[in-house]
Amino acid sequence: MHLLMQQLLNGIALGSIYALFAVGFSLILAKMGILNVAHGTFATWGALSSYWLVFEHGLSFWLALVLGVVFAGGLGVAADLIAFEPLRKRNAGVFAPIIASIGIWIVLLTLAEAFSGPSATSYPTDSVPTEPIRFAGLLLLPAQVISVIALVAIVTAVHLLLTRSRFGAAVRAVSVDPRSATIVGVNARRTLIAVAFLAAAIAGLAGILAALSDNNVSFGIGEALLLKGFAAVVVGGYGDIRGAALLGVAIGVLEVMSAQYISSGFRDAITFGVLLVVLVVRPQGIFGERQLVRA
Amino acid sequence: MSTTAWMITLQFAGVNALFALAIYASLWTGVLSLAPVFFGAVSAFTFGYVAGTLGLSPFLGLLLGAALGAVLGALTAGLLVRLDSHYLAMATIAMVLIGRVLILNLPEYTGGATGTLVPGDLGTWAWLIGTLVVAGYVMARLAGSRFGLAADAVREDPAVAETLAISPRRIQFVGMIISGALGGVAGILQSSFLQYIGPDTFYTHLGFVTLAAVVLGGAFHWLGPIIGAIVFTILPELLREPMGEYDRVVTGVLLVLIIIYMPRGLVDVRRLRLVRSRWWRPKGGGSEPDGPDPRDPRPAVPAEVAS
Numbered sequence: 001m002h003l004l005m006q007q008l009l010n011g012i013a014l015g016s017i018y019a020l021f022a023v024g025f026s027l028i029l030a031k032m033g034i035l036n037v038a039h040g041t042f043a044t045w046g047a048l049s050s051y052w053l054v055f056e057h058g059l060s061f062w063l064a065l066v067l068g069v070v071f072a073g074g075l076g077v078a079a080d081l082i083a084f085e086p087l088r089k090r091n092a093g094v095f096a097p098i099i100a101s102i103g104i105w106i107v108l109l110t111l112a113e114a115f116s117g118p119s120a121t122s123y124p125t126d127s128v129p130t131e132p133i134r135f136a137g138l139l140l141l142p143a144q145v146i147s148v149i150a151l152v153a154i155v156t157a158v159h160l161l162l163t164r165s166r167f168g169a170a171v172r173a174v175s176v177d178p179r180s181a182t183i184v185g186v187n188a189r190r191t192l193i194a195v196a197f198l199a200a201a202i203a204g205l206a207g208i209l210a211a212l213s214d215n216n217v218s219f220g221i222g223e224a225l226l227l228k229g230f231a232a233v234v235v236g237g238y239g240d241i242r243g244a245a246l247l248g249v250a251i252g253v254l255e256v257m258s259a260q261y262i263s264s265g266f267r268d269a270i271t272f273g274v275l276l277v278v279l280v281v282r283p284q285g286i287f288g289e290r291q292l293v294r295a
Numbered sequence: 296m297s298t299t300a301w302m303i304t305l306q307f308a309g310v311n312a313l314f315a316l317a318i319y320a321s322l323w324t325g326v327l328s329l330a331p332v333f334f335g336a337v338s339a340f341t342f343g344y345v346a347g348t349l350g351l352s353p354f355l356g357l358l359l360g361a362a363l364g365a366v367l368g369a370l371t372a373g374l375l376v377r378l379d380s381h382y383l384a385m386a387t388i389a390m391v392l393i394g395r396v397l398i399l400n401l402p403e404y405t406g407g408a409t410g411t412l413v414p415g416d417l418g419t420w421a422w423l424i425g426t427l428v429v430a431g432y433v434m435a436r437l438a439g440s441r442f443g444l445a446a447d448a449v450r451e452d453p454a455v456a457e458t459l460a461i462s463p464r465r466i467q468f469v470g471m472i473i474s475g476a477l478g479g480v481a482g483i484l485q486s487s488f489l490q491y492i493g494p495d496t497f498y499t500h501l502g503f504v505t506l507a508a509v510v511l512g513g514a515f516h517w518l519g520p521i522i523g524a525i526v527f528t529i530l531p532e533l534l535r536e537p538m539g540e541y542d543r544v545v546t547g548v549l550l551v552l553i554i555i556y557m558p559r560g561l562v563d564v565r566r567l568r569l570v571r572s573r574w575w576r577p578k579g580g581g582s583e584p585d586g587p588d589p590r591d592p593r594p595a596v597p598a599e600v601a602s
Contacts, residue, residue: 035381037388086555094380095327096554099510102503103550110543227392230385269396272389279386280374 006138007260008253013144015252016151017210021225022232022244023155024202029233030240031175031195034084034097039203039229040222041108046072046204047211047221048116054123061127069204076200077193079104084196085189088178112219122215143213150209154202155245162241171195227268228252231275300532306488308528309423313481314505315512315520316430317364317474322514323443324470325450325463327380329502330371330387333394334364334475335482336497340398340405342483343413343492353416357426360483361476368475372468391499398494410493417487426480427521433473434517442469504528507550513560522562 021043028036050068053059059067083100128146132139162168170191173181178188206225211217229244232251236243251271258270317331338360345351345359375386398405405411416422437443445466448456453463486492504527505520512523527546534542559565 029381035384083551083555090555090558092554092558095322096558098327098381098384099506099554100551102506103547103554106503106547106550107544110541110547114540227389231389234382234385263400265400266396269393269400272393272396275389276374276386276393279378279382283378283382 002137003260007256009138009140010144011253011256012249013140013147013213013252014256015249016144016147017206017213018225018228018232018252019245019248020147020151020154020209021203021206021229022236022248023158023241024199024206025226025229026233026236026241026244027158027195027199027202031171032084032192033094033175034101036079036101037098037226038079038101038104038108039200040224040226041105041112042072042075042200042203042222043207043210043225044112044219044222045075045108046201046207047217048112048219050208051121051123051211051217054127061123065205065208068208069201072204072207073197073201075108076196076203079200080193080196085192088192109219109223112222116217116219121217123212123217128212141213143209147209147213150205151245151249154205155241158198158202158241167191167194228255228271231271235275235278304529304532305525306418306420306423308525309427310481310485310488311505311508311528312427312521312524313430313477313484314501315508315524316434316517317477317481318505318509319514319517319520320434320474320477321467321470322509323450324446324467325380325453326376326467326470327384328371328387328471328474329384329499329506330368330390330471331364331474331478331481332497332499332502332505333387333390334367334478335485335501336391336394336398337367337482338363338479339413339482339486339492339497340411343411343486344404346414346416347412350414353422356417356483356487357422357480360479362479364475364477364479364482365472366475367479368471368473369468371475372471376464376467376471388499388502391497391502395494395498406493408494410491410496413486413490413492415487415490417484418490422487423484426484430477430480431517431521437473438517442466446470504546507546509560510550511553511560513562515559516562516564519560519562523560526561
């Protein structure tokens with residue numbers, strides 16, 4: 001029972017990072033209609049750039065975290081301006097953005113590989129406290145606490161932003177139809193760029209937290225996040241970030257539990273197996289009834 | 296590059312062309328799928344296992360690949376073909392990823408992380424060219440057949456196709472079976488060329504390179520994937536010397552540029568026809584078609600509205 005509780009906590013902490021990534025990924029997928037497979041590399045570059053700032057320039061970890069998040073967001077905007085906006089202007093359909101995002105993925109991943117080198121490193125040990133917090137016989141690392149807090153804060157903020165603010169209304173209008181949104185006075189281009197920045201910045205944060213929790217900064221961070229994040233978005237249901245966040249946490253728990261009780265080798269196969277089963281049985285996702293029906 | 300290196304590169308270009316044709320076969324019916332990489336992996340590892348113990352004849356090996364791939368294609372289509380395009384694309388990527396996990400965790404059949412050896416009987420020019428000619432002939436015949444016309448219609452607009460009494464699901468089902476058979480054969484040839492296969496032989500990288508090849512070559516004619524695969528396999532080899540480890544950056548940049556500026560790829564029958572009509576009537580007697588070309592892949596309404 002004690003082991004179960006401990007692993008549940010570990011799963012929730014791991015899942016928080018997946019969930020965070022999934023929130024950004026779902027913003028791009030649901031609001032802009034782009035399956036952006038390069039999204040994982042934004043996370044990688046968030047981690048790599050903040051690591052570089054800490055090590056080469058001696059910045060404090062927290063300042064480097066903020067700058068890394070902003071840098072990742074900037075990459076997202078650059079990708080949108082270079083690749084996705086020209087395709088939107090040409091009404092290029094659904095496949096073209098996927099293929100363009102594969103191109104961006106290859107470029108950013110190759111550069112990340114060259115930048116980070118083959119060996120993995122980690123943030124300095126004094127970045128955040130490492131002394132575990134003991135609570136009723138359970139151990140919790142500060143990095144895990146930070147991940148959970150970050151998830152709750154970001155999901156709440158993004159959800160309120162999308163549902164309660166003028167900006168959120170603009171995003172929803174643009175995601176239904178950019179042309180009509182423009183007619184009623186929304187600057188569609190600026191709105192889409194803001195969404196691209198927000199989504200990539202959240203990915204960058206997820207990448208930094210993943211690197212912090214794993215004690216490992218490498219170019220492969222984003223690849224793992226991308227697939228877990230995608231699974232969370234699909235299983236959670238298209239279009240609602242709360243569903244994506246909840247399922248992200250659930251995938252983390254599933255992963256830790258299957259590694260503990262079934263087989264650590266088949267851990268990823270179990271996650272993707274669940275993804276495929278849900279796709280077959282319920283293609284609209286668990287919270288799929290929330291999906292907007294577009295005219 | 297030395298002559299031997301050129302020969303090896305060209306042989307891989309041929310195998311990639313088969314993979315690209317497999318991706319093209321499903322894309323033809325409007326389904327973006329990377330599943331051929333998974334089909335190829337299953338066929339290759341089965342071939343490695345069977346050929347190692349039974350000493351299978353090469354011809355039977357190819358038949359095995361085609362049959363296994365076709366069955367897997369049919370199963371995949373049966374389960375996934377009703378999904379939205381985004382979800383289907385990612386579901387097939389998930390299949391490729393699951394494939395790697397299975398290979399790593401079934402060491403008694405696949406050799407696990409160390410991989411397995413495969414006999415090189417099929418890794419010769421004769422088998423490669425023979426297979427490509429057969430595949431090209433089948434695709435060319437299909438292009439003019441009832442299936443080909445129906446596939447074109449489904450790809451342009453499934454709803455319109457349905458009003459023409461074409462069942463999009465059935466056409467896509469057939470497309471996935473062809474895609475599976477080609478993917479299976481490509482996987483067996485690939486393994487026979489390499490004579491060694493491991494968990495990373497059939498992984499996402501292969502899928503992306505071949506998808507890039509289809510887009511570059513042109514996804515609207517069966518010659519496109521073949522030409523695209525040849526260009527896309529040779530180009531990185533040529534760039535390796537001046538670019539070093541950054542040769543893949545060029546691949547990525549090209550992919551973005553092509554999809555923006557040449558969305559129909561190098562082999563574009565429509566553009567060829569336009570050029571030819573200009574040449575034949577240089578003074579121009581109204582040969583330019585006015586209004587949108589019905590074969591134009593771009594929908595008349597923005598995708599956001601149409602979906």
